[in-house]
Amino acid sequence: xxxxxxxxxxxxxxxxxxxxxxxxxxxxxxxxxxxxxxxxxxxxxxxxxxxxxxxxxxxxxxxxxxxxxxxxxxxxxxxxxxxxxxxxxxxxxxxxxxxx
Numbered sequence: 101x102x103x104x105x106x107x108x109x110x111x112x113x114x115x116x117x118x119x120x121x122x123x124x125x126x127x128x129x130x131x132x133x134x135x136x137x138x139x140x141x142x143x144x145x146x147x148x149x150x151x152x153x154x155x156x157x158x159x160x161x162x163x164x165x166x167x168x169x170x171x172x173x174x175x176x177x178x179x180x181x182x183x184x185x186x187x188x189x190x191x192x193x194x195x196x197x198x199x200x
Contacts, residue, residue: 106145111152120156125164130198139172163190170195 113124132142146165150157157165166187173179180188 103141103144107148110145110149114153120153120158120161122160122164125161129164129168133168133171139168142168143172159186159190162187163194166191167194 114120129142129146132145146168149161150165166183170176170179170191180191183191
């Protein structure tokens, strides 16, 4: 039920604006992480957005999704071995900015 609600919010947001707001994603996913929401829920939601809106995902939004993946890996630096250097820098910048 919660996943369907989240999907409806995201789809409604896209239908109204036809563009993504970085703050919207950052606040949304950080709220889920801080609330100790099941990481698999966060991962599933990020995967849904990536699959449905592939053509409009930019590097800033991808960094947020990578941060979710990093969090799922228990903040292991091994995660960085699987992504490009540019994506690694973006995630590290988010981590530094958010002090997590």
